[in-house]
Amino acid sequence: MNPTQIGDPSYFHKVVDCQWACPAHTNVPEYIRLIAQGRFTDAYMLNRESNVFPGILGRTCDRPCEPACRRGRIDGKPVAICRLKRVAADHRGEFKDRLPKIPARKNGKRIACIGAGPASLTVANDLMPLGYQVTIFEKNNKPGGLMRTNIPSFRLPASVLDEECQTILDFGVDIRYNSPVTSMRALLQQGYDAIFVGSGAPRGKELDLPGRRETDRIHIGIDWLESIAFGHIDSIGEKVLIIGVGNTAMDCCRSSRRLGAKDIKVMARRPRAYFKASPWELEDAEEEGVEIVINHSPRRFVVENGKLIGMEFERLEWDAKAKNAKVIDTVFLPADDVILAIGQENAFPWFERDLGAQFDKWDAPVVDEKTYMSTREGVFFGGDAAWGPKNIIWAVEHGHQAAISIDNYCHQIPVTDRPPYGMNLVSQKMGLSEWSYHNDYNPSPRQKMTHVDLTERFKKLSIEVELGFSPEQTAREVQRCLNCDVQTVFTAEKCIECDACVDICPLLCLTITRDGAEEDLRQRLSAPALNLTQDLYVSAPLPQTKRLMIKDEDLCVHCGLCAERCPTAAWDMQKFELITPYAGRAACCAQA
């Protein structure tokens, strides 16, 4: 194999599993260390740099980082990254003085954003400091988009949402509430230099079965949640059926519970392994006494004398991979209300189709995956509006990328010119066996979030269920982080092949062996390297025997013992920092 090119930022970035999995590439290990040091404001600002909404995301993020977390492969449970983000947000001090200065003298470029959700707010966040004048058109009377309308307040308190949106609006954004865009043509005629469409995926999917139109007790999940958010709905029947088992369904069933429902069933067509909802949201719903019923396929709504009395389902028996099912029988389940939570999609009834922006056969806009520009120059898409529902952290990353494109576009630079990532790599050696990070492996189990008492939490819709970590829990959880950004860096010329590193490595990551093809090498390491998603770090030929030092990155706990036992400092622990480019801010690259 060829020696690994560690000068390429993507190599070590990939080793930091959480940061690699995060769409916005939040520097997780660094902010966890800052929390460990009690530097909450610093941790908050580091988060804000990449994910803009740490307080919101610390409660609601879909956490792609956690399934990726190396700790999960070591002891089964990832670091509670998301909950630690909330710790930073909950305990931060004043930070307004650290926000970028907004130039009084504008650059003369005017940008319109449609919808005040996370994508548009991120565009504004990135462009306002560069002197742009950003106008956001919002159909509701408050900012936040689907973060406000679709996420119930018992999961995300309005105060947290308001504050983080307001921080951006305070940059001087021209926010126009109660101003739905009804015609793209009209907006284009207003002469903006660029337009960003961040209007989300606001259309809930229908379930057109017999009986659907015969009653008003069948609700579209996201519309129903929005009505609750704005105080238009404050009650529901005693028996409620939720159709669908995604995260919206979880919000619907838990909201029903708070509006007075007693018997709540979430109806799923397929077995549990195929649920779309995040495991922790399922867990929280079940804790609140919601019943989750599998293998039931909706057949019809049963309406008698204009009154919904329930639904008929086909009971299914699936084959091994849940691809094909056969119907066992039909069952009737009584219900006062049915909530449909089977998906949502973006919709653009206000976007005239003759403006040069193509829409595909599903009537979705054609958007470039790198530049976020539509086929009409100067019109950009991001968030759920671009490719349908994802989640907040993706919307934020779309916003960052679209802001780069808009900045390029307004300066006549091709939008396809993407600024490269940079990196820093700095030795953490402080002295003999002394490192500037905590390298001791802590065997603590993952800390469990404490919840408000079941009797208490239903008293008011807005009682936040999760209490946040206690200081003790925080102290334990931060130590579970393996500091994957503190990289093992190897210098082949210094190695005397004494085997000290190979012998000491607790996770059998290291091997000195003769060269070979990757498939062959993976089989004959100290422990077979079976996780193909994890790279092998391959050295140049070693001076004495011309064999190679190979490190399987998969299970390294970054304890630094290889470097401590190395007599020649051929191994060193060096902190990798990914430098992410943002609009108007290239990544200055201090090469390793």
Place this chain on the structure above:
Amino acid sequence: MPSIAKPTAIHPSLHRNELGLTIRDYEGSMSTLCAGCGHDSITAAIIRACWEISLAPHMLAKMSGIGCSSKTPTYFVSGAHGFNSAHGRMAAIATGASAANRELTYIGVSGDGDSLSIGLGHMCHAIRRNLKMLYIIENNGVYGLTKGQFSASADVGSKSKKGEPNRMAPIDSVALALSLGATFVARSFSGDKEQLVPILKAALSHRGFALVDVVSPCVTFNDHAGSTKSYLYTRNNMLKATETDFVPPASEILATIGRNGAVSVAMHDGSVVRFKGVPPDYDPTDREKVLDYLSEHHGKGEVVTGLLYIDESVPDMHELNNTPAQALAKISFEKLCPGSAALDALQEDFR
């Protein structure tokens, strides 16, 4: 000295041996030797060998004297018994321990100073008695603990860190052991576990005294240009006279004579040591030929390694002395100490 204890996390693919233990269960405390010391690699090889033959930790006794080498028993099999004796006395203490409890497996770890200077006499007599033990000499040619003076195994002309050549003739433990009638003699290199681990396993099943001299570079005082015990010198001058496989007793043995006239030796406990590659003029069961071969290659500055000589036919100390089959602790007090009448009768026999 490492700043932390070795993380307790283990690799999910770690196998368990017949006792249900992983290799991590055979570790000891963290080494306090210099980073890069050859001794630590030998420790790792001992850990692997003990794990692979499923040695019960509580049935192992680790014996040592004084020196860098003699610290190492702390770093493997923390569940075993141990005795860190006075300088050079390990062989004597091991002899006594074995006399009292022949059921334990004895691993003695010594160095070139401990064994070839102050403890030379004790080692020679343990060899003569064919005491059943694995006796490892971690051979680095210098006194590391006292900052790098030449030891008795330093070659003539080998240079100290300051550049002074050694002038006194070395004691070659392998040649010495052969001349004393040792029944299992091997030499290896700390940087070559593929060779060392099978040798250690074979030594642990040997009928009597198994001497394994391991060239183990002193990374601090003897790893420079001009040294004949450095990593680089050993790698460049190492001659693998034999290659061996160790086949444990439980395995099915299909053939006792391999290809190319390779030799297999049945060990006393039913296992087999299989010599895979042996030079045409070499016979690891012929003491004279081995000695000739060694002196020929030593003259060329080569470090001859491998399991060099083996003889399973010689009885060990207990067999020679017709001692009881079990540990003395298991023999009833009445039998062990039959009283003054029995003593009188015995003494009467000698009159």
